[in-house]
Amino acid sequence: MPPDRLRSIVPMFGGGSQYVETLNAILAVVDNHQPTTEELVGWHRGTFQNVSSRESIMRRVRYLENVGFLHKPDENWQLDTLGEEYLNDQDTATLLRIMCDRNVGLRSLLYALSAAPMTLAKISTQQLNTHPELDWSPEQTDMAKQRVNWLRSMSLIEQTGDQYTLTGEGRQFVADAVEQWAGTYDPDPEADYQGGTYETTTQARVVDLEFRATVLTRHDHECPISGVDHPGLLDVAHVLSWSDYPEHRADMANVLPLSKTHHAAFDRNLFTLDEEYRLRVNPEFETDSQLLQQTIIEQAGEQMQLGEESIDPEYLTQHNSNIVWV
Incomplete structure (x- = not known):
């Protein structure tokens, strides 16, 4: 059974549009040096200005561990399976698949933005309506902003004033996403189901759950x-x-x-x-x-x-x- 998807998405140091750059640097350091926790904390303090809190640093490290990028089998941090997969090609599509698979709401946010630009307040409302399990206060837009910043750093959405909209790359993802995340279930492909003068072969498609949730919410x-x-x-x-x-x-x-x-x-x-x-x-x-x-x-x-x-x-x-x- 796959692990539970994460409801909280944690920001990276370095600024809202630099999350992926920071992720790449962390994975490279871990891959090259297999640092201890103290060494990884020290690297953060030496790399990012005004970053000193061990608790703040470890919150981000633990998030990357929960996603599946890092793990600590002994005294040293190493790349986990998903970290190795992503670092090998550093492809946006691979990163997006990993982040969508492991985090609630990223995919449905892209679907919602395909319909119209949204402010942070609207994004927060969309996320809560589509995913009630997130259970944050509608007035708190910080959690919505972290989702926005991860997608911004992947060049999938952009900000104009207080509005966020899909980039060309983001629209291309949405165009392919339903089929990519959907399956097909055909209980009996040879069966004909008749009703009066109407005859058809039925096939039930399994639509991506977050796409479905977004449609129902709208x-x-x-x-x-x-x-x-x-x-x-x-x-x-x-x-x-x-x-x-x-x-x-x-x-x-x-x-x-x-x-x-x-x-x-x-x-x-x-x-x-x-x-x-x-x-x-x-x-x-x-x-x-x-x-x-x-x-x-x-x-x-x-x-x-x-x-x-x-x-x-x-x-x-x-x-x-x-x-x-x-």
Whole structure:
């Protein structure tokens, strides 16, 4: 079983945009000299101005140990497995994978920033809403700032005034991330599931958990069509399909949470939304289900409340252009 992910992200000495540079220096010193704790503390004091507190230094060393960069099997510090992996290539993608795997919230923050720039206050709120287990005070932005600074030092986000936004490298990461962190589960790839005149082979994709959490948070954890609000009954639905439009898999303007039933109905073109978020229903769709009667057929023509900065109307236009009955 993998170790628990860390809720607290610790800053490095050297300034908010220099965390990676400092990390590289620490790993190089440990790799070359296998220092004792006292030697590692002394190196910090000699390298960084105004750094003398042993407690402050060791808090950072212990954090790197918890991430998996360092370990101390005896009297001397050595590189741990992840430290060796990263130091061998010092590649940003490798570092980002390690940091996202070991720290709560970094990945979902990148997804959230792909939708719009955010202030530290908004980042703090996003992190708490998406990851309640972080359990810090919403007014305290220090923890949000440490996450921002780690991503800034990897050149994935940048600051303009009080706003933080993705860089080109950050956007490239987000474009690839959902597929990279997602899996696919197909219980029976040969099975056909039929309903009336509709026939399809189902395949359930496991969407990256932090991407899913970010989508649910942006839509108040509720299916806008049915009102279903139990997280276990909600899927992340793509307007432009996962298979046909891979470039939009992690696009926040292309996804919304739907109940599992309504996700299936949407993918089978039993209903859609127009550019003004009005519900459009396939005229051939008939059902004896009271739930589907109430949430789809009887809502035909009604405008769904998706909120601002939700689904891009152009994506809906493109999606609907392939539906014969629209």
